[in-house]
Amino acid sequence: MSKKQIQTNSRKVPRKKRRRISPFLVILCFILSIASLALVGYLVFQLFQLDMFPLTLLIPVVSVVILLTLMIILFANFKCRRKVSKVFMTLLLAALTTGYGFGNYYVYGLTNLFNEVTNLTDKIAHRINVYALNGSGIEDIEDLDGQTVGLVLSLNEEGIQRCLNDLESQDISIETNEYYTLSDLLYGFYNGQVDSIILDETYENDIHEMGGDYTNFGVATQSIYQTVYYTERSTSQDESLNRVSSIVTDPFTVLISGNDSYGSLNENSRSDVNMLVTINPTTHTVLMTSLPRDLYVSITCPSGVQACPEDSLNKLTHTGQYGVEATDETIENLLGITVNYTVRVNFSSLVNLVDAVDGIDVYVEEGLEVDTFYANGTEGVKEGWNHLEGERALAYARERYAYVDGDAQRVKNQQQVLEALINKIASPSMLLNFGDFIDALGGAFETNMPADQIRSFIRYEFAMMPEWKFENFTISGSVSTEFCTIQGDYASVMIPYVEYLDAATEKIQAVLDGESSESIEEPSTDPYQLTLWDFSEYSDTGDVYGGSASIYGQDPYALYGDTTYGY
Structure with missing residues (x-):
């Protein structure tokens, strides 16, 4: 090998320079x-x-x-x-x-x-509106001057008087026409006897359900003035009242009260959903006992709540107008049970929670298909499995007009929606939706269950991952038309069967005792073998206005027709 070749082979190959990190x-x-x-x-x-x-x-x-x-x-x-x-x-x-x-x-x-x-709000908001018909020429408060205004003082006398005082303070001079019932008030309003009406906003849904021309009350009218005032919330449910020492070891019962309103929970409204959820954490049993909204009951009023008609007969749904405490205590007295905790939700709560978990799945039995939900006009459900987003889940839980069994089927749907939501929350898919779910929970509900108890139950769920067994029961009764003091009018109600009230009490106690509610025999479905609850011992509310629910001294059905009293 030549010297030149050796020199060439021994030459070092230059290494690439490593790029310096900035x-x-x-x-x-x-x-x-x-x-x-x-x-x-x-x-x-x-x-x-x-x-x-x-x-x-x-x-x-x-x-x-x-x-x-x-x-x-x-x-x-x-x-x-x-x-x-x-x-x-x-x-x-x-x-x-x-x-x-x-x-x-x-x-x-x-x-x-x-x-x-x-931390339950200590104030409850009340809204009193002055309503005028669209096209009547009354567009604002100044147009009321010199006009005739209808009112029913028994439908929140304090609020109506506050509204009258507000109008007077603004130099608005009006003439008042007092009616005795909501039906009479609306009849006079729609037939030109008065130019406008003053009414507590909580009665809007009552009017909507009265049928006929009143179905579109919200569209046909406008609120031209509103008085808002606040009252102290009832403190009858003391912090230690009815609570169990630990909800992960002791069985307990929760009242879920669903208000028929959207938005904030600092307003009282009708309790459209009334469900007792009895939980035994030892046997992993959950019993959902539904009470129809139209159940005819004697109201038990919480201490400190003014204008609440103690021991008077009304629909269960209307107890919500005096707070969840009134609904709670009324149910306790009706069934002879103890409610340990309450949870209060509204329409917005359900919509937001269902949307936050990407919807729920419900199974619709044959014959229970619905093309379009009456409640909000959304798409109905078909036979078999259906995936429902928030608004459809709400409509499914509220629907009753599409069913032969009406309110009875509605409470079954409500139980189904609650069970589907619980299953979705407990599923692994919640990990992907956890952030949205936490956001949706804010403002979605309020409860008197302590925060440390809620956390302990969540710890229990993570640690044990129990397989819960869901059981259901619905109180039944006979449809009738009776006088309701809160409306000062006759209304379609459901008088409960004594056998169903007793069965509800026994089933709840069975779960509390560690047994299955199914160990209690189901009541008969034959009305001839059942006994209607006797309400004669309570206030004779039908005589409040001299034995007639109409200021005209006529049979209310003859005056307006049956559809007027369907609320």
Whole structure:
């Protein structure tokens, strides 16, 4: 080999220069490492402070997260020598920092949520409206001057008087025409006897259900003036009243009261859904006992609630106008049971919660198909499985006109919706929708169950993952037309069968005692073998206005027709 060849072969091959990592990238990686470490530390602190997850689950998960975070930080800052790997690890740290930031946000929101739903508002809002017919020429408060205004003082005398005083303070001179019943008031309003009416806003849904021309009351009229005032909320449900020591060991009963309104929960409204949920955490049994909204009952008034007609006969739904406490105490007296906790929701609650879990699935039996829901005009349901989003789930839970059994079928639908929602919340898919679900829970409901009890039940669910057995029962009765003091009028009601009231009480007690409610014999479905509840011992409300519900001294059915009294 020549000398020239040897020199050529021995020549060193130059190595590629390693690209220098920019100081900016190094500093950014360090800052993200500090931020990530701080956020994961605060997240762990919040999770332990929240006290919602069992330690057997929380400690391993937290340990793995902290270990992985430390490994990533060490590798990103001390082991990455190449620019590409440094960029990748910096992006990974940015993702971790963002994730921990969102985690802290949701855990903080969850902590506030418990405080929000368990701290019941101490004020209740009341809204009194002055309604005028569209096209009547009365568009604002000044147009009321010199006009005739109809009112029914028994439908919230305090609120109506406040509204009259407000009008007087603004130099609006009106002539009032007082009626005795809601039906009489509307008849005079629609037939030109008065130019406008003053009415508590809570009666709008009553009017809607009266049928005929009144169905479109909200469209045919407009509110030209509103008086809003606040009253103290009843404090009859003391913090220690009826509570169990631990809801993960002791059986308990919860009243779910669903208001027929949207928006805020700081207003009283009719209790359209009345469901007792009896839970035995030892036997993993859940009994849902539904009470139809039209059930004819004697009202039990909470202490401190003014104008509540104690021991008078009304629909159960109207007890909600005096607060969930009135509904609670009325049901307790009717069935002779103890309600340990109450949960109050409204239309907005159900829509938001169902949407937050990406809808629920319900099974519709043959013959129960609905083309279009009467409640809100949305698409109905077909035979078999149906996936319902929020508005359709609400319509399904409210529908009664499409069914032969009416209100009886509606309460079955409500039980079905609640069970489907509970199953969806307990499913693994909730992990993907957890953030939306927490957002939807805010303002969705209120309860007198302490926050620590709720957290303990969630810990129990995570730790035990029990397979709950759902059982159902619905109180039944006979449809009748009776006088209701709250409306000062006759209305279509359901007089309960004594056998169904007794069965409800016994089934609830069976679950509390660790047995199945199915161990209690079902009442007969033959009305001839059943006994109607005797309400004669209560107030003779039919004589309130001299034995007639009409100020005209006529039979109300002869005056208006049957459809007027369908609310």
